[in-house]
């Protein structure tokens with residue numbers, strides 16, 4: 001899709017105009033709307049009732065531990081140097097896997113596995129092998145399954161990478177964020193370029209199919225010159241994919257972010273310049289901008305799936321595995337069937353008690369309505385296909401698109417005027433510029449944002 005390289009345009013005025021809080025839509029409805037009324041018993045019943053759904057499986061495992069705290073962190077994590085806590089965590093985790101696997105029809109194929117955190121590579125290599133073998137002993141994993149893991153270069157050894165490769169992990173994601181030393185110190189994540197190059201080399205030597213690097217913009221003391229140098233070095237390493245997130249400063253939700261004084265954060269013009277630099281440099285280096293902060297090489301399967309309209313979006317971000325139920329294990333992990341979302345207890349101690357006692361640790365969830373499902377479909381189509389055919393959508397969902405989404409269409413009118421969208425009849429197409437504002441466009445279809453409720457989610461800004 002080389003046209004993207006040349007055509008991706010950038011307008012600082014638009015970025016400023018559309019920078020407002022909004023969900024990232026890894027689910028719809030979003031997690032704040034999950035309810036404690038849908039708990040363990042309901043999830044157990046849903047699992048029993050959906051085994052012949054014909055849907056394959058995606059497994060997620062959450063390892064919450066990290067050696068140290070990165071001040072920008074937005075994840076469910078526990079900073080500790082006491083490895084015994086990780087060993088103790090594996091027991092309830094195994095109990096949860098055993099219980100869910102026991103409820104799962106044996107023939108269901110696992111298409112995707114992802115380990116996230118926290119830091120999954122906090123686990124020692126032997127425990128990585130032990131956990132993977134445990135999963136393998138219960139589930140039927142497709143021979144071409146996508147098996148991914150998030151990797152922290154600090155404290156990593158060649159032994160960790162070898163253990164992951166031996167288990168069959170074929171997608172590793174390396175947390176880089178920023179190479180500038182001042183920024184690294186300000187966020188308490190010091191990892192020199194030499195260290196990153198060394199760990200990256202281990203992954204390449206282990207013939208891992210695809211390596212992603214995570215970067216972050218909007219960090220304290222970040223400058224255009226410093227980030228430009230980071231991009232030079234990263235492009236030189238040539239990862240297969242890049243995920244570049246905007247730092248979400250939400251100290252009211254994540255107390256430790258108060259360790260980042262607001263005065264150290266780049267101002268709006270700098271954040272806009274950083275976004276501009278990012279887009280120009282990565283597309284200039286041949287990466288395709290998929291949307292929602294994700295870039296990939298033109299022959300990457302995400303890019304191909306986007307072209308073929310088979311791309312999907314769920315809790316693991318963009319994925320090529322659309323019709324999968326997600327079975328998620330570990331503290332705070334979110335599972336999903338076609339019509340249900342559930343989240344495990346977010347408190348580590350409570351998770352461990354529940355999983356040990358009951359084999360499930362569900363804390364809250366939601367059975368979604370037909371209206372939720374069709375709106376989710378509209379949001380996913382915008383975010384993945386970058387277009388939505390209202391007439392086909394009407395037939396699929398048995399609605400009159402123009403009437404049903406009259407509000408959404410009127411909210412989109414200014415976006416059309418700003419060149420984010422093109423509309424011909426009921427055919428909506430996101431423009432190249434509009435790719436930068438997918439969240440804003442998707443928000444037009446979100447009924448919860450426009451409904452009076454007692455729930456007041458506070459989302460991060462889009463920029």
Ligand code: SF4
Pocket residue numbers: 065066068069070072073074075077117118119152175
């Ligand atoms: S390594 Fe990741 S999960 Fe752990 S503190 Fe840093 S950002 Fe958070």
